[in-house]
Amino acid sequence: MTPANWFEQEPALQRLMKRQLADAYPRALPRLTQMGAKSANDVTKWSALADHQGPRLVVRNREGQRIDDIEYHPAYHDLMRTSLNHGLHAGPWADPRPGAHVARAAKVIVWYQVDAGHICPVSMTYAIVPALRHQPDVASTWEPMICSSTYDPADLPPSAKAGVTCGMALTEKQGGSDVRANTTRAEPDGEASGSAFRLTGHKWFCSAPMSDAYLMLAQAPGGLSCFLVPRWGPDGTRNPIRIQRLKEKLGDRSNASSEIELADVWGRLIGEEGRGVHTIIEMVNHTRLDCILGSTSIMRQGVAQATWHAAHRAAFGKLLATQPLMANVLADLAVEAEAATVSALRLARAFDAGPGDEHELLLQRLLTPVVKYWACKRAPVHAAESLECLGGNGFVEESNMPRLFRQSPVNGVWEGSGNVICLDVLRALAREPATLDAFWSEVGLADGGDARLARAIDDLHADLKDQATLETRARSLVERMALVFQSSLLVRFAPEAVADAFCGSRLGGGTAAGTFGTLPVGTDTTSILERHTPA
């Protein structure tokens, strides 16, 4: 199934967006429709080409000089151009009005369904801005270039380009979660340099190595620090970032991920020396939001494909979608995707909060890891079940379901794997207890809407108070926080059938294993499927 419009195929997303953006950002809706429609014409083809004929590393030019370049299929550039033209990489910074992060989030959910891989550099470009603002003089140079909506892939110094993209390189061979163990060294670049450094070491993962600049962590004399490392140095020569090889990955194939050596590269200190983690965490938080959007997008695409297939395929004399057991599976997949969508967009609204909006900032701190953990955990099982709904065809590349499935675990690994994310939730609760108060008041807005939710909130209250063995129970607690949050949003904003199905199966009901297709008897699967099946 290739939709005529990737946004309009999604009535549930449209309704959510209309409500979220009606006042704050009405201009976003026609732009979303426009972007969704573009996909009908070209992008299915672009995406297949970009994925099948993935990036190639070109280490040297024909004269033998090192160029460390990445060659992409032209279709990849078409995808990037469209993303940047629509502001997926910087819309909220270029036009920071209320609702801008929500509008961007909806665009990412729509566009990631077309091609996930190229969203990686788009996402890192978006996320670098708040970290760069720790160094206002650097931000004032780079932010206007980042905010340009022109895609310019030329390998030239940034001043000669119409727009730039950015990446990040934290992970080293010995570890990605524990970045404090980084061994890359940063030495001051001459006595009077102040904020200029030379970096030497290696990075085991550096996605989008053709970016114009990267944030990197390295050990400076004052401790682990954050640096902006441009592809071209300030003297107008190529910075010696040596790409060693490209990773052969499970999915995410249109995106290049590389291993790089840093041979005395020039870098500019961002933020305070020795406070690298504090500085780069701003970037990490924004890419975590995008991990949630990506996982949500995978679930939305799974539902669209599975419901459409079942609405058109007959077995044993009846359309699959009308058969009770299949309707249960499809409706279960649909409510999961709707819960992911509503929680992702609600969280994006917290990213729109200004400095004085304490409640939203506290929610952002706690719910970013909570929702990231859960959306990323659900995406792979959701993709597997959606694939199964298409039977044998779902296992065949032409259906696109194998690609969806291969992509589905990536967001769970990137920017904090499951355990690391759960530990981050515990850290937020311990260091900023007000985040939990904000959480209770947010989920309390659904108060009285559903007795099962009220009970789940009480149980969670009690279990979070018990400080013993918190770390061992972290996954179970974070999962329940996510479910309570998602249930509260569905109770407030979704049709009764959706909220009822979700609360009835996720809050103490359903199977212990959480298999899809186990909604309780009496669930209104018909109206759930009407809401989610593409026309």
Ligand SMILES: Cc1cc2nc3c(=O)[nH]c(=O)nc-3n(C[C@H](O)[C@H](O)[C@H](O)COP(=O)(O)OP(=O)(O)OC[C@H]3O[C@@H](n4cnc5c(N)ncnc54)[C@H](O)[C@@H]3O)c2cc1C
């Ligand atoms: C497609 C792709 C692209 C990537 N692109 C980039 C990039 O551009 N830049 C970049 O810097 N990195 C990138 N990464 C790397 C990624 O961020 C790391 O793989 C990730 O942070 C995990 O680090 P690690 O692989 O070293 O695993 P480890 O840190 O060794 O962790 C292994 C496992 O142990 C768990 N674990 C760790 N600590 C604890 C603990 N205290 N308690 C319990 N469990 C724990 C983790 O949750 C994980 O499951 C990319 C990865 C992928 C797959």
